[in-house]
Amino acid sequence: MPTGRIPGEPTLKMTIMRADEERLYLDYAANWPMRPEVWEAMGAELRHGYNPASAHAPGRMAHRCLELARGRIGELLGCARSCIYFTGGGTQSDNLAILGFVRAHEGSGPRVFVSQIEHKACLEAADRGGLEGARVFRIPVDRSGTLDLEWLRGRLEADPAAPTLISVMWANNEIGTVQAMDDIVALGHEHGALVHTDAVQAMGKVDVDLGRTPVDLLSATAHKLGGPVGIGLLYRRPGVTLEPLSYGGGQERSMWPGTQNPIGATGFATALALAVEEREAEVARWTALRDHLEGRLLAEIPDTRIHGGEAPLRLPNLVSVGIPGCDSGALLVSLDFEGIAASGGSACGSDSSVGSGVLDAIGVPGDAPYAAVRFSFGHETTRADVDRAADALARVAARVVALTA
Ligand SMILES: Cc1ncc(COP(=O)(O)O)c(C=O)c1O
Incomplete structure (x- = not known):
């Protein structure tokens, strides 16, 4: 039964992480933990x-x-x-x-x-x-x-x-x-x-x-x-x-x-081979999770924007949400404290001091505080997991917006 927790086997990294059962991994676009097969x-x-x-x-x-x-x-x-x-x-x-x-x-x-x-x-x-x-x-x-x-x-x-x-x-x-x-x-x-x-x-x-x-x-x-x-x-x-x-x-x-x-x-x-075999069923499942998560974030966090939300074709397992008036670093650290592993955009750019060229290209103004959070799902992600992510982001964003103002 999928748990949505950090997959427990069998790498060293995961053995360490497993000690904390409350952690939730939603950063499959950065690295998809190795599957047991x-x-x-x-x-x-x-x-x-x-x-x-x-x-x-x-x-x-x-x-x-x-x-x-x-x-x-x-x-x-x-x-x-x-x-x-x-x-x-x-x-x-x-x-x-x-x-x-x-x-x-x-x-x-x-x-x-x-x-x-x-x-x-x-x-x-x-x-x-x-x-x-x-x-x-x-x-x-x-x-x-x-x-x-x-x-x-x-x-x-x-x-x-x-x-x-x-x-x-x-x-x-x-x-x-x-x-x-x-x-x-x-x-x-x-x-x-x-x-x-x-x-x-x-x-x-x-x-x-x-x-x-x-x-x-x-x-x-x-x-x-x-x-x-x-x-x-x-x-x-x-x-x-x-x-x-x-x-x-x-x-x-x-x-x-x-x-x-x-x-x-x-x-x-x-x-x-596994990804190809499971693709159709997983795409349907992820699409439902993505739409549910996006619906909640738009309804519960004021002024949010779903990046790429208007695109005719989109990945089913990725949600990128923009929250104006919010410091990005503070938001991601707070999510991590809540036990949720998400990302600010691409993991590859996380050691870079420059802003995201992708957000610039799609017209996100770079002159005011703005947080971008990317959640990405994998084969273990469940509806309870995305609900937990939505609850945590709404709670944390309210706090960080108040601090940033
Ligand atoms: C779209 C895209 N291209 C290329 C890469 C780089 O792949 P690798 O980490 O295997 O070098 C990444 C990694 O994040 C990616 O997302």
Whole structure:
């Protein structure tokens, strides 16, 4: 029976947290604690920690394990196994896609389009590409975080001959807006552009089928869907040319050299299989939880706004709420004191002193106190959990608004 508590098994982190039974974890978008099935599948391989590049029998066994995982992931995504390159995570895959494209087209004036609300792994890779000669454009979004495709069409038409990459996240990690990826791929291909998507947050919540949505490049990571930290992938459609970013080995067909991680790959494949199998039922369940939580927050906390709430497509398991007049840090610390693990936006930005570019892009004014709180759900989240989160946020926000005023 799901409890909604910090999942209790079997990592060290969770063993420590388990001492406090009252804690509630609602930050699955930052890290989805490893699922017991994943731990078991990895445990079975853990005893055989050999190098898959070794020619001896243990090495061949590790190689088989790695390739089984690659094949399984290929089947789940609807592509050939040879299109999957394992990396160390989403950031590395995003960098490989964008900078690999820029470097492969060095000297021919490549263009890179990224949206205003991309993850920093894409924004900063694109900026780096700009220093290396690419022309970089930021695609504007509306108040809901949805891309302005007419703006993009205009720019694509303006210079049809330039080698072009459009890099757009399938689902946003801070506000949950899901882009119309089929339309973006069609628009890009109509103008001879390649399309990369950061699908890190979309996996397991959106139906990612490369047969139906033929992106050219796709990044994903295991730890956002119940797999281990430290393994990601880049899907590359055959015929798309990328320059590797690092050198020194033939692993991953020289696209991402270095000793491979069959145990992590097994965990990734297991987690993805579970997420795909459960997706439809979970999406229905999460959508009901999300709508219930948002309804309560809007009704019970004055002047709140649901970021991305007007978007035609949204993640079912993410709620981002904005509370004006409220200090963000104080609110999050108070929630933590209440035993609730939530986030201010993206965990990746939490050590940064700069504000959220995503909130700027969707028109949240940056000149007055404003708190953004992100709750994200997983397979263990229940209705009692979201009610507890709503009760706590209403109580804490009233206190913090009074202190901030
Ligand atoms: C949308 C998105 N892209 C990329 C990343 C980075 O993935 P990783 O932590 O595996 O490097 C994250 C992590 O928060 C993310 O949310």
